[in-house]
Structures are given as C-alpha cells and as structure tokens.
Amino acid sequence: MTTNYLVIGSGIAGLTFSVKIAEKFPNKNVVIVTKANEDESNTKYAQGGVAVVLDKENDSFKKHIKDTLIAGDGLCNEAVVKMVIKEGPDRLEELMLWGANFDVDASGDFDLGKEGGHSEYRVLHHKDITGFEIERALLKRAHQLPNITILPHHFAIDLVTNHHIKNLESSELSCFGAYVFDQKTGHIFTIKANSTLLASGGIGCVYGHTTNPVIATGDGIAMAYRAKARIKDMEFVQFHPTALYEEKGESSFLISEAVRGFGAYLRNKDGYRFMPDYDKRAELASRDIVSQSIDNELKKSGDPHVYLDCTHLDMDAFIKHFPNIYNKCLEHHIDIKSDWIPVIPASHYLCGGIKVNKKGKTTITNLFACGECSRTGLHGANRLASNSLLEALVYAHNVFKYLAKHDESIVDVTIPDWNDEGTTIPEEHILIQHNLKQLQALMRNYVGIVRSNKRLKRAIKHLDLIYNEVEDLYKESKITTSLCELRNMVNVAHLIIRQSLDRTENKGGYYNIDNVKK
Missing domain, CATH: 3.50.50.60 (FAD/NAD(P)-binding domain)
Structure with missing residues (x-):
C-alpha cells in the first residue's frame, strides 16, 4: 500500500x-x-x-x-x-x-x-x-x-x-x-x-x-x-494516585483527580486523613506528591490500599458530575454515599x-x-x-x-517484503504470558514510584534474561500481536531503567532514595 x-x-x-x-x-x-x-x-x-x-x-x-x-x-x-x-x-x-x-x-x-x-x-x-x-x-x-x-x-x-x-x-x-x-x-x-x-x-x-x-x-x-x-x-512515569483497588490487580479503573477537586479526602484504614501531613495543598497536591505519600503510607502500614472518602459530599451533585465513577463503584458493591473507595496508585502516564x-x-x-x-x-x-x-x-x-x-517528498525506493522464512507458529503461548507476567512484576517491584540504584541494577539483570528469551522467540516464530507487544514492552522497560540510572537528581515524578541528600 x-x-x-x-x-x-x-x-x-x-x-x-x-x-x-x-x-x-x-x-x-x-x-x-x-x-x-x-x-x-x-x-x-x-x-x-x-x-x-x-x-x-x-x-x-x-x-x-x-x-x-x-x-x-x-x-x-x-x-x-x-x-x-x-x-x-x-x-x-x-x-x-x-x-x-x-x-x-x-x-x-x-x-x-x-x-x-x-x-x-x-x-x-x-x-x-x-x-x-x-x-x-x-x-x-x-x-x-x-x-x-x-x-x-x-x-x-x-x-x-x-x-x-x-x-x-x-x-x-x-x-x-x-x-x-x-x-x-x-x-x-x-x-x-x-x-x-x-x-x-x-x-x-x-x-x-x-x-x-x-x-x-x-x-x-x-x-x-x-x-x-x-x-x-x-x-518520568506518572502514577495516578487513585485507581480503584482490585484484588486481582490487573488494569485499574481510574477514580478521576477531579473527585479530589470536588472535595474527597484520602484516609488510611483507621480513618486518618493523612495528606495534610505531606503537603499544604493536601489532596490537591500534584500527582507525584500524592502518589509518593500513598506509597509511603502503604509501606508503613503494610496495607494493600488506602481509601478515598466521598461520604461528606453533596451526593446529588456528585452523581451528576461523576455518573460513570458512581456506577462503576456500585458494580464493585461500593456505595459511595456510605462506603469509602479503596484506591491505589497505578501507572498512568509517561x-x-x-x-x-x-x-x-x-x-x-x-x-x-x-x-x-x-x-x-x-x-x-x-x-x-x-x-x-x-x-x-x-x-x-x-x-x-x-x-x-513542507510536504515531505519521499525517495523512490523499493521496500522489500517481510521475510519470515524458517519461522513457525509459536506453540508455546504460555512462554509469552510467563515472560509478560515476569516483566510486569519486575517493573512494579523494582522500578515503581520509589526507586533505588540497587533495585534498578537488579532489574537490568533480570530484564536481560527476559530480553534474550523474547528475542529468541521472535526470531524463530511467526508474528503474533502478543509476541510483538511483549517485545515492545521489553524495549520500553529497558529505556525506563537505563534512563532512571542516568538520573542523579530527584525531580517531579522520579524519586530514587539514593539521590536524597544525606
């Protein structure tokens, strides 16, 4: 074409x-x-x-x-x-x-x-x-x-x-x-x-x-x-502070920042409103600060999530503004008129x-x-x-x-057809899924909201093993979407880790404990 x-x-x-x-x-x-x-x-x-x-x-x-x-x-x-x-x-x-x-x-x-x-x-x-x-x-x-x-x-x-x-x-x-x-x-x-x-x-x-x-x-x-x-x-991967917590932990439903703009409070399981301890803007601090604050609360408590409390808000106005969020919570048996919403930071924007x-x-x-x-x-x-x-x-x-x-004029070139000679249909789809789960766990555990040089270097070693296995699979297999996506995610993970190691100063959404001035 x-x-x-x-x-x-x-x-x-x-x-x-x-x-x-x-x-x-x-x-x-x-x-x-x-x-x-x-x-x-x-x-x-x-x-x-x-x-x-x-x-x-x-x-x-x-x-x-x-x-x-x-x-x-x-x-x-x-x-x-x-x-x-x-x-x-x-x-x-x-x-x-x-x-x-x-x-x-x-x-x-x-x-x-x-x-x-x-x-x-x-x-x-x-x-x-x-x-x-x-x-x-x-x-x-x-x-x-x-x-x-x-x-x-x-x-x-x-x-x-x-x-x-x-x-x-x-x-x-x-x-x-x-x-x-x-x-x-x-x-x-x-x-x-x-x-x-x-x-x-x-x-x-x-x-x-x-x-x-x-x-x-x-x-x-x-x-x-x-x-x-x-x-x-x-x-600089931005984590959204308030994604709906789901135990199975896959893609998370976003509880919009506008809900906090509307007046919702973040609380720990004891009901304590913790954000004023971290920033004078409280729940309306920028996303990096709110995400790091929640991450710190979870590390202190060992809890899997914190809560977003909307129970004090004008419910008629809330439902008019956020009908999709209200209904999604009901699907999860959360009635925000009386229940707090369990939330956790999730990868959101690059x-x-x-x-x-x-x-x-x-x-x-x-x-x-x-x-x-x-x-x-x-x-x-x-x-x-x-x-x-x-x-x-x-x-x-x-x-x-x-x-x-400036309409770009293209050189008259002949593009060779895609060559997949010698490849076979990947029979072991489990290998793709296994490597994907390994990659995602690696990124969450070692390259998350708060990072360290030790964890980043360990991540590189683990990623190299995944990379070699995926490249071998790519060379010998006929193309599938899941294999191409995994290959792309491995490349992206490499870029995030390498550029994280190159950054020696904490800025915005990037926080490395080894960069904190003693």
Whole structure:
C-alpha cells in the first residue's frame, strides 16, 4: 500500500492530525493504522478533561503557565509551555466545531473543573467521560472525509528505514513507512508513506497495574527506538494516585483527580486523613506528591490500599458530575454515599518518549510523533493534570501546519517484503504470558514510584534474561500481536531503567532514595 500520510494510532493526536490534513488536501490520502477497534485508545479513557484558560476574569495564561512549570519541577521547556497554553483556546474551538460537547452550568457558561496542581478552575469536561466524547466527535468527522482510510485490527510491527533498503545512497536516516500485520488474516504487508506520524499512546501495561487500556504497550516508542530515533525522559512515569483497588490487580479503573477537586479526602484504614501531613495543598497536591505519600503510607502500614472518602459530599451533585465513577463503584458493591473507595496508585502516564521539536519532528527524517508517545518538553518531570489532551491537540496541529507547507517528498525506493522464512507458529503461548507476567512484576517491584540504584541494577539483570528469551522467540516464530507487544514492552522497560540510572537528581515524578541528600 502507498499513501501520502501514514498515521499509527487512532486517539486524539492521530485523529486530529488526520482530519486537518485530509480537509486541507482532499486529493491526498491518509491511512490510519490502529491495532484494536478504531475507538480504542488512551483518549477514550481520559476522564478529567482539557485544561484551557477560558475564564479571563479569574484565570490567565500566566497562571496556567506557572502551574505547569511548578508541576514540571524545573524540567519543562518554558517556550513550549507558553506555546501550548496560549494556543489552547483556538484548538478547543476547532474540536467543538467538529462536534465535541462540554458541560455547561445553569447560566450556560462552561462548567470548569479544578484538579491537582491547578490554581484555578479551568478544566473543561464532559461529565467524567471527556475522552470518550472527544474520540466520538473526531471519529465521526474522520468518517465524513473520503480520503481517510482507517485500518482497525492492524498492528504496526516496525518502521521502514534506510537499513531495510538496498543500494540507498543517503547518509540521512529517513522513514519510508512501516511493516503492518493484519491481525485477522495474518498477512504482513508494507505501507509506503511520504510522512509517518506516530500517535501510538502510552506504556501503562509495562507495569500491569495501570489505568491504561490493554493496548498501551509502548509500541510507537519501541519502534522509534529500534529505528534509532532519540528517546528522552523515560524515567518520568506518572502514577495516578487513585485507581480503584482490585484484588486481582490487573488494569485499574481510574477514580478521576477531579473527585479530589470536588472535595474527597484520602484516609488510611483507621480513618486518618493523612495528606495534610505531606503537603499544604493536601489532596490537591500534584500527582507525584500524592502518589509518593500513598506509597509511603502503604509501606508503613503494610496495607494493600488506602481509601478515598466521598461520604461528606453533596451526593446529588456528585452523581451528576461523576455518573460513570458512581456506577462503576456500585458494580464493585461500593456505595459511595456510605462506603469509602479503596484506591491505589497505578501507572498512568509517561512524561517522556520520542523526542520531538515544536513541529513534532523526530530525529528521523519524515517521521513525526505527537500525543503520549512523544516527548515535547511540556510536562518536564511531571505532567499537570489535564494538560495531555491539550498537548495532543496543539502538536497534532503543529505537525499539520508543517506538512501543509513542507510536504515531505519521499525517495523512490523499493521496500522489500517481510521475510519470515524458517519461522513457525509459536506453540508455546504460555512462554509469552510467563515472560509478560515476569516483566510486569519486575517493573512494579523494582522500578515503581520509589526507586533505588540497587533495585534498578537488579532489574537490568533480570530484564536481560527476559530480553534474550523474547528475542529468541521472535526470531524463530511467526508474528503474533502478543509476541510483538511483549517485545515492545521489553524495549520500553529497558529505556525506563537505563534512563532512571542516568538520573542523579530527584525531580517531579522520579524519586530514587539514593539521590536524597544525606
């Protein structure tokens, strides 16, 4: 297959770019590759909302910029922060023109929420399913454009770069498209593209306990890493402080930060409200502080979780604001009118990723990235709540703006077919599952919220064993989605551990006990 623009991922970043470029150039083609259903992405599960300055009487760009810089703990790129926040209202307006709806109050003004780290009410939301609403509106618009082709249940295996092409006379590392696996037929084919955009989302499943969906296996970052793109700030994994605790410990349902913004308290099993002991902002401290505080409480007590207490809140207003959370708790036999919600920190968001400039360009020609898989410099060491959807909108627009003026012309190359000669269908699926469980336990136990050099070095040794076994399996087996995902997660884990060891100072979401000044 040949296309002008190849987009890997169908969340807010990939769809926003696709809609914009397809509207601008009706005679050019966009192909979106997505490995599950077309609506399955981290965007779909974003509860909180989009942080945008709209209330000019009480709020300002200056305040939002300051809040972002404080959360990022000195590692934000200030020019990027200013750009993203100042462009926010325009990008939001476009989203609403495409049909996205946001909650309004009785007077018809936007019903703005407040989340941890924000000094003002500035978070636009659609009940507690904001991402779901944005995804719906973007997909509807994408389907109205005949030059967009969406390929669901297609898995991008690897980017095609110079080292795949014979007799290529170029010293510049370039991307020519990707090898793609049709999961329904088992067929592997090439998609050749003038420009490729990685919008492949996050890495939460590397930890197992995560608020992310099962598709969040770091595929785009791993592909870019293997293609020799620069990857940065992988040590900054943000843990959401309040995921619903489930004993089986798999993917966790997110209890939005907006619930604490609404007035909920964190308590230990004895009912003690502990957050004021850690930070004057109490439950509304930034996510890194709340997660580290809960982690400390659990280490002191040996308990598996703490509690979120909503029993003192206005229940009618709560249910109106958070119907999805209320009903999910009822499914787990938790009536929040009288019961506390058991919560635990879970892997939530990656602040690092594929290094890009303001235009979304990676260090590989013709390869762009935006959304959670990218590292823009906006988040620094810790993302401010609800800045991620905003970042995706702004950077998707920036990639579009660049390509609208500088359409990348591709060298006329012949991409060799995928070669799986000599491979067999993996009979031992148990080996994949066993290595996956080992990897996730390794990351939780050795590379979690609080780290140490000893644990990180031990993690590298264990990871090397898993890596060798997975690579052997990959070389001798025919492609399966679960094997490719495991390979990608091993690459991502390697990057997180190595870049954690390189960091000698605690910042934001990164905390290593060996970096604490004695």
